[in-house]
Amino acid sequence: MDINARIARRVHELRDARGYSLDALAERSGVSRSNISLIERGGSSPTAAVLDKLAAGLGVTLASLFEDSRAPAAGPSPLARVAEQPVWTDPASGYIRRNLSPPLRSPLQLVDVIFPPGQRVAYDGAPRDPEVHQQVWMIDGVMELTVGDAAWRLESGDCLAMRLDRPIVYRNPSRKPARYLVALATLPFSPSRRNG
Template identity: 75%
Template sequence: MDINHRIARRVRDLRDAQGLSLDALAERSGVSRSNISLIERAQSSPTAVVLDKLAAGLGVTVASLFEPEATPWEPSPMARVADQPVWTDPASGYIRRNVSPPARSPIQLVDVIFPAGQRIAYDSPARETDIHQQVWMIDGVMEMSVGDDHWRLETGDCLAMRLDRPIVYLNPTRSPARYLVALVTLPYVTPRRMG
């Protein structure tokens, strides 16, 4: 299946499963109704920033938008490299491969190749899910900002964070960087008020 058709089907299926209209998802995600409609018809190749906003509005990880459709049988616990969906961000050229098998697991792995000199800023709306992420640098250098905190990651470094603040990825070098992202989604617990 073409990657844009896979994204289209997943966004539509997730929206339908939650009983959200196009207008409701537009309001929750900050993505226009017309843009969501184009994405759901596979007539638009969304950028990484748009996918992040849609994922936040749907309460899932971006990696979830690349999963295969549900089947009546148990999905395989094996993900052969030839079957792993690969997507290229049309804005930055970064390439992401969803490594995780289709079998349901609380852990999602994503292999990213980030082009030299590129920058992506995610400023998603508040999420209704608690998503934790670790970025492990396989090769190269990345500068990351998570809210007001800033780090420089070099080969072998690993950074853990929650997806609850704006995040900026920057490759300040003239060489591509490669990193692995590990994601875990936990049930969101509303903080208790004291008093």
């Protein structure tokens, strides 16, 4: 299946499952109603920043928007063959993300990213329910990450942990592609965390 068609169906399914109208999701995500409608019809190739806003508005990780919700008759497999892993290219920066995780519903998701030289992607980092934690492990190259007010330079082998609740900027300052692994863990919603 075409990756944009998969994203279109997934956004629509998640919106329906939560009972959100286009207007409600637009308000929650900060993405215009017309843009959401266009994405759901497969008429747009949304950027990473737009997809991240939709994911936050839907209460899921960005990686969840690439999942195939059509479960086979035997149930989802615990194995994700490389040929079955969805690959998506951000039309704005050209960064390539491959969802590595099997289609099982799991609190852990793995994503392989190849980030082009000189490119930058910024995410708003709206608080999410449920809470999402992320670690970025550099495989090759250099990346500069700004997480809220803190700035980090990651080189091969370095690993940075963060919560997805503040703005994050990814930038490759070098002249060669960078490759890194993103591990995302979703914690169940807990009202006590909100109040604490």
